[in-house]
Amino acid sequence: MTSMAPEERIGSHVKRAEQALLAAKNAALKPAAVTVPQYAALLWLAEKPGISAAALARLCGVTPPTMNTVLKNLHERGLIERTPHEWHRNVLETRLTDEGRAVMELADAGAVRVERALAAAFTEEERAQLIALLGRCAEVLDAQR
Amino acid sequence: MTSMAPEERIGSHVKRAEQALLAAKNAALKPAAVTVPQYAALLWLAEKPGISAAALARLCGVTPPTMNTVLKNLHERGLIERTPHEWHRNVLETRLTDEGRAVMELADAGAVRVERALAAAFTEEERAQLIALLGRCAEVLDAQR
């Protein structure tokens, strides 16, 4: 006896969309040679220079150790710099380097292209509906936990 | 100049819903001590005993090396067994063990509970709408690539 068919599970469809999104963004980010999480971090760093890694992790929706991994790779590539905070000695301020900004802008062009193509597939009403329904998903699922 | 606000990006909302889904399922799967990908593999294995790893990978929407990793962990826990195919000597037939079936059923109970709670947050019409909109997302994004 099958408990619940995959096509009936809303989660299956969410996962599929997310997978397609990740694949499309990854392809679009290829010219900039960054991953999706790296791009997300670079984008927030451009908007909030000097932010702490923990705060950046919250913005990106990942845990601090995860962000640590991402930042480590960005640092090794010279796209960011990390300097100790003036009086909060335990805090590292993270900033884009010039090259980091350039890479971010290249990556952003690709990412926005994907988002625009995605948005173009919906009417304004449908887009609002989709966002509202997805929001309710997240809300219900977070409450479940 | 900001290229596109995060809240305007449909992708942001898809990602958020997927993250919440993953977290909720992970919590629901804790009693069975399996991960979401492991559960997905077990569920398909129950329905298609003796399936090859590559075919299972396709069903689960991952690559063969990824499925290899998942199966390796399941095998080490004794939840599956892999035997050479009768004449296709290069093919390994994968099946649930008795313990694997028991774990799958325990995991399934948790997963279905999450799916039911999720479905309960929507009317039948909304559910159909959400699935249709997500389907269009996947379609457009796959075409992008």
Place this chain on the structure above:
DNA sequence: GAATGTATGTTAGAGCTCTAATGGATGCAA
């Protein structure tokens, strides 16, 4: 001043994920 609380950063370990490359086996066609 000392204890508590909160926030940050980091390491360790397990697991998933991909691309790329390699090796083996089968089946079909020239």
Place this chain on the structure above:
DNA sequence: TTGCATCCATTAGAGCTCTAACATACATTC
């Protein structure tokens, strides 16, 4: 029979992700 195409399996390497644990620094409170 030989060669080609196809499928399966696996390894290597890079990267993301989480939980758990620990260390540090600052702030508040007693």
